[in-house]
Amino acid sequence: MAMLRYAVRRVTWMAVTLFLVTTATFFLFRAVPGDPSVALIGPDLDPSVQNKLRSDFGLDKSVLDQYLSFLWQALHGDLGISFRYRQPVTEVLAEKLLNTLLLVLPAMIVAFVLGSAIGAVAGVNWGRAWDSGLSRTFLAVKSAPVFWTGTLLLMVFSYQLGWFPTGGMSQLGGDGGGIFTLELLRYLALPLFLLSIVFMVEPMLTMRTSMLEVLHADFVELARAQGLSRRTIVFNKAARNALLPVVSLLPAVSSHLVGGQVIVETIFSWPGMGREMVEAVNGFDYPMLQGAFLLIAALVIAVNAISDLLYAYLDPRVRLT
Amino acid sequence: MTQHQTGRVRRRQASGVLLVATCIVATAACSGVPSDGAEERREIAQRVEDVEGLRPVEPFTVLTKTAADDPRRFEEARLIVEAWQAAGIPAELEAVDSAEVSERGFANKEFDTYLIAYDPTLERLDPDDFLSRFWSGTAESDGSNLSGYRNDEYDELYLGQLRAGTDEERMDFVREAERLLSEEQPAAPYLRQTIGSAYNSGDWTGAVSALGNPVYHIWNSLQMRPTGDRRTLVVGVIAETQTLNPVTATTSEAAITLSHIYDSLVRIGPEGEPVDWAASDVQVEGSTVEVTLRDGMTFHDGRPVTGEDVAFTIDYLLENEAPLYAAKLDGVTSTSVEGDTVTIKLDSPSASFVPTALATVPILPKHVWEGVDPADFANDQPVGSGPFAFESRKLGASLELQAFEDHFQPPEADGIIWATFGSIDAEIGALQQGEIDILGDFLSVSQLDALKDADRVTVQEETSHGWNGVHFNMRREPFNDLHFRRALAALIPVDDIREIVLRGGGEPTSTVLAEQLPWHDTELEDLSRELEAATQEMEEAGYVIGSDGTLYYPPEGEDNRALQPLP
Numbered sequence: 001m002a003m004l005r006y007a008v009r010r011v012t013w014m015a016v017t018l019f020l021v022t023t024a025t026f027f028l029f030r031a032v033p034g035d036p037s038v039a040l041i042g043p044d045l046d047p048s049v050q051n052k053l054r055s056d057f058g059l060d061k062s063v064l065d066q067y068l069s070f071l072w073q074a075l076h077g078d079l080g081i082s083f084r085y086r087q088p089v090t091e092v093l094a095e096k097l098l099n100t101l102l103l104v105l106p107a108m109i110v111a112f113v114l115g116s117a118i119g120a121v122a123g124v125n126w127g128r129a130w131d132s133g134l135s136r137t138f139l140a141v142k143s144a145p146v147f148w149t150g151t152l153l154l155m156v157f158s159y160q161l162g163w164f165p166t167g168g169m170s171q172l173g174g175d176g177g178g179i180f181t182l183e184l185l186r187y188l189a190l191p192l193f194l195l196s197i198v199f200m201v202e203p204m205l206t207m208r209t210s211m212l213e214v215l216h217a218d219f220v221e222l223a224r225a226q227g228l229s230r231r232t233i234v235f236n237k238a239a240r241n242a243l244l245p246v247v248s249l250l251p252a253v254s255s256h257l258v259g260g261q262v263i264v265e266t267i268f269s270w271p272g273m274g275r276e277m278v279e280a281v282n283g284f285d286y287p288m289l290q291g292a293f294l295l296i297a298a299l300v301i302a303v304n305a306i307s308d309l310l311y312a313y314l315d316p317r318v319r320l321t
Numbered sequence: 322m323t324q325h326q327t328g329r330v331r332r333r334q335a336s337g338v339l340l341v342a343t344c345i346v347a348t349a350a351c352s353g354v355p356s357d358g359a360e361e362r363r364e365i366a367q368r369v370e371d372v373e374g375l376r377p378v379e380p381f382t383v384l385t386k387t388a389a390d391d392p393r394r395f396e397e398a399r400l401i402v403e404a405w406q407a408a409g410i411p412a413e414l415e416a417v418d419s420a421e422v423s424e425r426g427f428a429n430k431e432f433d434t435y436l437i438a439y440d441p442t443l444e445r446l447d448p449d450d451f452l453s454r455f456w457s458g459t460a461e462s463d464g465s466n467l468s469g470y471r472n473d474e475y476d477e478l479y480l481g482q483l484r485a486g487t488d489e490e491r492m493d494f495v496r497e498a499e500r501l502l503s504e505e506q507p508a509a510p511y512l513r514q515t516i517g518s519a520y521n522s523g524d525w526t527g528a529v530s531a532l533g534n535p536v537y538h539i540w541n542s543l544q545m546r547p548t549g550d551r552r553t554l555v556v557g558v559i560a561e562t563q564t565l566n567p568v569t570a571t572t573s574e575a576a577i578t579l580s581h582i583y584d585s586l587v588r589i590g591p592e593g594e595p596v597d598w599a600a601s602d603v604q605v606e607g608s609t610v611e612v613t614l615r616d617g618m619t620f621h622d623g624r625p626v627t628g629e630d631v632a633f634t635i636d637y638l639l640e641n642e643a644p645l646y647a648a649k650l651d652g653v654t655s656t657s658v659e660g661d662t663v664t665i666k667l668d669s670p671s672a673s674f675v676p677t678a679l680a681t682v683p684i685l686p687k688h689v690w691e692g693v694d695p696a697d698f699a700n701d702q703p704v705g706s707g708p709f710a711f712e713s714r715k716l717g718a719s720l721e722l723q724a725f726e727d728h729f730q731p732p733e734a735d736g737i738i739w740a741t742f743g744s745i746d747a748e749i750g751a752l753q754q755g756e757i758d759i760l761g762d763f764l765s766v767s768q769l770d771a772l773k774d775a776d777r778v779t780v781q782e783e784t785s786h787g788w789n790g791v792h793f794n795m796r797r798e799p800f801n802d803l804h805f806r807r808a809l810a811a812l813i814p815v816d817d818i819r820e821i822v823l824r825g826g827g828e829p830t831s832t833v834l835a836e837q838l839p840w841h842d843t844e845l846e847d848l849s850r851e852l853e854a855a856t857q858e859m860e861e862a863g864y865v866i867g868s869d870g871t872l873y874y875p876p877e878g879e880d881n882r883a884l885q886p887l888p
Contacts, residue, residue: 033420033421033424034418034420034421034424035420038420038423038424038427038428039419039420039423040571040572040644041423041427041428042423042426042427043437043438043439043440044440044442044572044573045571045572045644045645046465046648047427047428047463047464047465048463048464048648049571049642049644049647049648050428050463051463052642052644053571053644056569056696081697084563084564085563085564085699085716086563086564086566086569086699087564087699087701092716095715095716095717096716096717099717099718154750158750158754159750159753159754162754165754165756166747166750166751166754166756167742167743167747167750167751168718168719168740168742168751168756169715169718170715170718170719172553172555172719172738172740172756172757265743266743266744267743267744267747268743268747269718269740269741269742269743269744269747270743271715271716271717271718271741272717275717275743276717282419284420
């Protein structure tokens with residue numbers, strides 16, 4: 001019963017937070033100086049079309065009217081028409097979101113699985129050559145700017161060796177076919193590798209530290225006293241417990257799933273959410289930004305709520321607070 | 322999270338540019354002769370001790386984009402401000418982001434001076450585009466006469482060229498108008514940039530250079546022949562065409578893409594001359610334009626192209642105020658159709674109607690657009706009659722068109738693809754790897770130099786018929802004074818800008834109409850960029866400098882300024 005009450009309270013707060021975030025973003029974007037009609041006029045587009053554009057975009061109405069119609073439409077799953085693409089925001093978002101997920105989801109899986117494993121190895125070998133080699137490598141990766149690492153990868157593996165294409169998602173001028181072809185792997189290789197090693201640093205370092213603590217815990221001593229093999233102690237006993245802090249990193253990075261990675265996307269010309277949002281900001285594409293932020297907020301809030309509920313399930317003390 | 326990252330990228334760019342700028346300043350400071358106050362100042366007006374009762378010239382700003390948004394323009398503005406300051410003129414740099422520049426320059430006219438760059442668009446091959454920007458009819462707040470120039474004599478010349486019956490007659494008006502602008506300098510054009518680009522000559526032949534764009538233009542899309550495995554021409558671009566709806570499109574990128582899918586009645590040829598395209602004949606008689614349609618044309622869906630479609634298109638684009646085309650069709654009062662002949666009536670004769678309106682307006686199929694509300698219509702499966710037919714599109718990645726074999730001039734290639742890139746470096750890299758065939762963007766001189774040695778890549782260059790220049794806001798003092806404007810123009814350090822900022826990639830100019838176009842008056846003398854010329858103007862008008870270096874308006878009785886009345 002307490003669990004149910006906690007769940008209801010949690011879900012209500014989710015809805016409230018989502019509403020507040022949507023409202024805040026709606027007004028924040030409009031508070032930025034300039035507007036979409038101004039961003040378009042200039043030497044190549046006569047200033048006289050400004051009024052026409054403003055009425056097309058619905059900007060001639062009061063902000064409150066705009067807000068209410070945005071809310072009403074959003075409740076019906078309609079995020080409006082993008083100012084730049086002149087087609088429904090949901091269509092554009094769906095296409096870009098798929099591209100981003102194709103890149104970011106595998107990168108995260110690789111990063112967390114491999115990162116925890118490497119972190120465990122480093123943690124067990126704390127202070128030895130193995131450990132210092134690994135952690136220094138990862139610190140170096142973390143310190144190197146992504147645009148630099150990315151450019152370096154391109155220079156070596158695309159421009160010099162010619163193993164991988166220089167960017168994009170699919171063959172140009174070929175028979176292409178669908179999105180999910182073997183060809184995609186060639187285009188995915190470099191950005192996926194880069195993103196994986198960037199994402200890998202935190203789980204690796206967290207796992208390493210956490211492993212060190214766990215290895216000195218009583219139950220590990222006990223396991224040792226029981227005469228269990230080192231392998232069993234490290235992987236079955238210690239690593240399992242050390243994994244908890246790593247798992248709690250997940251909600252924090254989940255926003256990348258929707259938000260994308262603007263730098264990596266720019267270097268490899270990947271048509272994902274990151275670039276889309278930067279261009280939407282530059283072009284004052286309010287409906288697009290509202291839609292994208294609604295999506296990010298919904299995901300982050302949902303992931304956090306799920307992890308809270310999981311904690312509550314795992315640890316009865318959470319329910320009481 | 323992403324917003325945060327965006328900020329980081331911007332700051333990085335900005336700090337990079339700042340670093341370079343600092344280095345340039347530091348180098349200049351070290352290599353120059355140590356300056357020591359009054360001796361080094363190149364003052365351009367007479368010094369007076371007694372400034373009692375004189376009115377100082379208030380400090381004014383040069384509006385430009387930030388170094389992060391447009392490093393080239395920012396550096397040019399910086400050099401100009403420094404040159405003006407060195408002469409004792411109280412100018413300051415004001416760099417703001419792109420949207421604010423457009424808002425203050427084009428929407429509100431809230432600036433003192435505005436550093437502008439006009440791109441070499443097809444419309445500007447006709448003199449009307451630039452000349453209209455100084456006509457008093459466009460000087461209002463929603464007009465394109467940024468300088469706010471109002472001159473009855475000029476207005477007569479402007480309308481004269483528009484209403485001229487023959488090219489020769491028009492030429493006379495155009496040249497007189499150009500001469501007047503060059504003398505009065507409501508804006509000071511100072512440079513025409515080198516525009517260069519490159520294509521994949523390892524896999525393609527038959528590329529030509531066109532006025533206004535050395536590589537990426539419709540004629541190359543039509544006549545480049547594949548010699549390699551890939552038979553589809555791939556164009557790399559940074560800015561993708563975001564909508565294929567001609568009624569709602571707003572960007573010049575979209576205009577180029579749409580001109581592949583849709584035919585216009587006339588096209589601008591590689592030499593800059595209008596040539597008949599979907600029209601087999603165009604007759605202009607006063608304010609009546611009679612167009613005869615080419616025989617046997619069909620849309621991509623097989624339906625014939627008729628005079629009805631042409632008349633419908635003009636009415637439809639006007640009615641829906643299509644941002645790219647409605648202004649060009651503004652003077653149309655009626656259209657009528659008789660068989661394959663369409664008669665267009667204008668409210669007054671317009672020499673620019675054929676080369677600007679008819680050369681760009683796409684012929685829309687009436688059967689598709691009739692009854693459609695264009696504001697809600699994505700047109701994501703466009704049907705035109707152009708040499709290329711729509712095939713597929715991936716947002717943010719690519720747009721593919723297939724050759725339309727039934728067209729009267731079918732392309733040599735099997736199709737064309739626009740591939741969207743994240744940066745110009747990625748685009749250049751893809752060309753060098755043979756992944757793309759044409760660079761859809763202009764390159765800087767250093768990028769061009771680097772590509773000149775590359776295998777299987779050919780670089781082509783032209784001089785822009787657009788210009789970089791300074792608009793003086795004549796609605797404000799002191800820019801309403803002819804002498805002050807001419808002095809400022811004379812002080813623009815064109816050679817420094819050319820050498821330092823553009824690395825030699827440009828030609829100096831002082832007139833709005835490009836030297837390479839037939840409209841330009843070759844006998845027109847260049848404006849002097851010597852200090853003496855500026856001094857002469859300032860002294861003639863009567864400006865003086867106080868002992869503390871402040872610039873003052875002329876004392877009463879010695880005021881010889883040539884003023885346009887303030888609003």
